Amino acid sequence: MxxxxxxxxxxxxxxxxxxxxxxxxxxxxxxxxxxxxxxxxxxxxxxxxxxxxxxxxxxxxxxxxxxxxxxxxxxxxRDGREQNGLEDDHLEVLQWSAGLAGQDPALLVEQSQGRGRVDAAIRALSPPLREVLVLRELEELDYAEIAQVVGIPIGTVMSRLSRARAQLKMRLSPTGQAGRS
CATH class of the missing domain: 1.10.1740 (Rna Polymerase Sigma Factor; Chain: A)
Incomplete structure (x- = not known):
């Protein structure tokens, strides 16, 4: 070639x-x-x-x-701690919403807070759980593709994904810990 x-x-x-x-x-x-x-x-x-x-x-x-x-x-x-790497979610939401005329400011704030809670909950997951969740839910890879990317058996993918979803659900529940990460 x-x-x-x-x-x-x-x-x-x-x-x-x-x-x-x-x-x-x-x-x-x-x-x-x-x-x-x-x-x-x-x-x-x-x-x-x-x-x-x-x-x-x-x-x-x-x-x-x-x-x-x-x-x-x-x-x-690595120096003993993982960087937070917090994105400026609020600025992103404001920039995105700038093109949406007539949006209710209270609704934009509520959406921003909701998105921020989800991002915080995902960031709070351990890296092995976070990566399988991102690959499955955000990138829509199937279990076999995730197993190939991460280099683990499909059963481990399913187990990690189940734990990630459970932790995410717990953190996003009204009594969860999403805001405490």
Missing amino acids: TAGGTTSAFEAAIVPWLDAGYNLARWLLRDEAQAEYAVQEAVLRALRYFHALRGGEARAWFLGIVRKTCFTHLEQR
């Missing part, structure tokens, strides 16, 4: 999954700038090893590379 053909095949296989890779990286690293950097590095690794993708599922293969890249970054910056 020519260099141009390889580039075209790479773009067709990987570019559609860049947003999913960024989303996973953002949840794992909890920092938007680090997530962007990790995805860029993952793209370079994917390009370097593109020949290893032999007709397989490019999404799961690429997300696996993103995941490994994120864990490498976490190992490198």
Whole structure:
């Protein structure tokens, strides 16, 4: 295959999954700038090893590379604590809502608080639970794809997903702990 053909095949296989890779990286690293950097590095690794993708599922293969890249970054910056990496959710909501004329400000605040509670509840999950939840619920991967990305058996995926959902439900209940993370 020519260099141009390889580039075209790479773009067709990987570019559609860049947003999913960024989303996973953002949840794992909890920092938007680090997530962007990790995805860029993952793209370079994917390009370097593109020949290893032999007709397989490019999404799961690429997300696996993103995941490994994120864990490498976490190992490198580990100093005994995980960074909060809190996003400016309120600013995002205001920017998003700026284009929506006639929205009730009280409704926007309520939506922002609800979204913030969900984000806080997801951030409070341990990384193994958070990653399977993000891959399943936000990226809509099936159990087999999640198992491939994370490198664990499907039964472990189901178990972690069940625990993640239970903890999320508990944290989001009126008596839960979502606001205490």
